[in-house]
Amino acid sequence: MSDNSVTVAVAYHSGFGHTARMADAVRDGAAEVADTAAVVIAVDTITDEQWNVLDAAEAIIFGSPTYMGAASPAFHTFAYDSSKRWVAQAWAGKIAAGFTNSGSKGGDKLHTLHYFTLLAAQHGMHWVNLGLMPGWNTSTASENDLNRLGVWLGATAQSNGDEGPELVHKSDLLTAAHLGKRVAEHAHLLRRGRVR
Numbered sequence: 001m002s003d004n005s006v007t008v009a010v011a012y013h014s015g016f017g018h019t020a021r022m023a024d025a026v027r028d029g030a031a032e033v034a035d036t037a038a039v040v041i042a043v044d045t046i047t048d049e050q051w052n053v054l055d056a057a058e059a060i061i062f063g064s065p066t067y068m069g070a071a072s073p074a075f076h077t078f079a080y081d082s083s084k085r086w087v088a089q090a091w092a093g094k095i096a097a098g099f100t101n102s103g104s105k106g107g108d109k110l111h112t113l114h115y116f117t118l119l120a121a122q123h124g125m126h127w128v129n130l131g132l133m134p135g136w137n138t139s140t141a142s143e144n145d146l147n148r149l150g151v152w153l154g155a156t157a158q159s160n161g162d163e164g165p166e167l168v169h170k171s172d173l174l175t176a177a178h179l180g181k182r183v184a185e186h187a188h189l190l191r192r193g194r195v196r
């Protein structure tokens, strides 16, 4: 890593492993960008050292399954605990983005992403959206299209209730990787624009 390196941290919760697959894909997408350190942090087991990683990161990408139309309780505990950073606006100026996964095609996932934007705004962070046109929305389109669920705000996945994490849809993982890469690119842009 050079002096121009950036850190992209993926702060996520996953109850049963599906959202964890997305988190890994987001990390791998970010790591494709040169001079990027990409790390995943499970917020339900977060350590003091990992809080320090978040404090030092140029970008934090929030991820959670959608449970009962919102982010999971474990993610909300993390958000509550981040209020210590909010008081000092310690994360202000960082880049933020988000992803979620649910059992239904719609599943009220958008509410989880909206919540992430509010969390980011309260922290004074800059939201980066997905940056992909919607896929799978014409008669000739395919469910293997990127952004097959047609969401602009962040990356989304749909996981059938009777299938394990190993069957998370390929397109959703590629869409998650796209988000990670885009966030890393924006983190570099922001860093280059910073007066040192």
Ligand SMILES: Cc1cc2nc3c(=O)[nH]c(=O)nc-3n(C[C@H](O)[C@H](O)[C@H](O)COP(=O)(O)O)c2cc1C
Pocket: 013, 014, 015, 016, 017, 018, 019, 020, 065, 066, 067, 068, 069, 070, 101, 102, 103, 104, 105, 106, 107, 108, 159, 161
């Ligand atoms: C308590 C609970 C609430 C859920 N609520 C929703 C929901 O509101 N909408 C939806 O589509 N799926 C819902 N689901 C399904 C999960 O979003 C889905 O199983 C997801 O893949 C779980 O991700 P995870 O393995 O990362 O925990 C719910 C599941 C649980 C356990």
